[in-house]
Amino acid sequence: MLIRQFQALRMHAPRQFKPVSSDSICVEIGAGKGKHALLFSSINPEKKLFAIERTREKFDAMSKQHLLEGQKNLETIHADAIPWIVHALYPKQVQQFFILYPNPEPHNPAQRWLNMPFFEFLLxxxxxxxxxxLASNIPEYIEEAEQQLKNVWKLPFEKQKIQSDSARTHFEIKYLERGExxxxxxxxxxxxxxxxxxDFMxxxxxxxxxxGTLEHQHEQ
Ligand SMILES: C[S@@+](CC[C@H](N)C(=O)[O-])C[C@H]1O[C@@H](n2cnc3c(N)ncnc32)[C@H](O)[C@@H]1O
Structure with a gap:
């Protein structure tokens, strides 16, 4: 099964977009209030993490906490991760992507990360x-992702159970407390x-x- 090609050139730049350098980085998509991003950047001072969150209140909570903790290797981004990644990132630049407890999109399976043509761009x-x-509390979400990895993306992966005392994100804490x-x-x-x-820059x-000619986009 071949997935339709992602239309990268159609992506408008996020508001107040700032380019990034081509150094090796890590990227968290849907970072929420930033618990994992803050922890990861504290315990991995040698790694630079970009944490992207599109919901204003959650992004504000993350940047407020970041201001208090002051990790120099963390950059918080208020944007939709899809256009931001297309505008900002270089081929083979990312050491680690984190997608922790994404929205399950129960009524819109095409919007799940591994079902989207965008996933090829991310790769x-x-x-x-x-x-x-990719973490989830929904077994069917994980099973579907496994099928996509085998049938569409043809990528090796390891499946891991999260320990019951893990506390990387707010959603992880909530789900583990419920015994999920x-x-x-x-x-x-x-x-x-x-x-x-x-080869897409x-x-x-x-x-x-x-x-197909590239033009500088004026900010809306
Ligand atoms: C269920 S929450 C999980 C938040 C956090 N990872 C956690 O585990 O606590 C999913 C988050 O992803 C964000 N999100 C979903 N799609 C996104 C996108 N395209 N770009 C940036 N953030 C996105 C949502 O705003 C939401 O905060």
Missing amino acids: SRLAVHGTVT LCQQLVIRKPEDYQTRFD PLQGKTADLD
């Missing part, structure tokens, strides 16, 4: 041997893995005209 940004960690099974897939990119976006605030 193009992942370094060789880099990982995507939390699991994660750690997906690894093999050396010879190719995507249709491997970050748009850095430009958008394409209908004829």
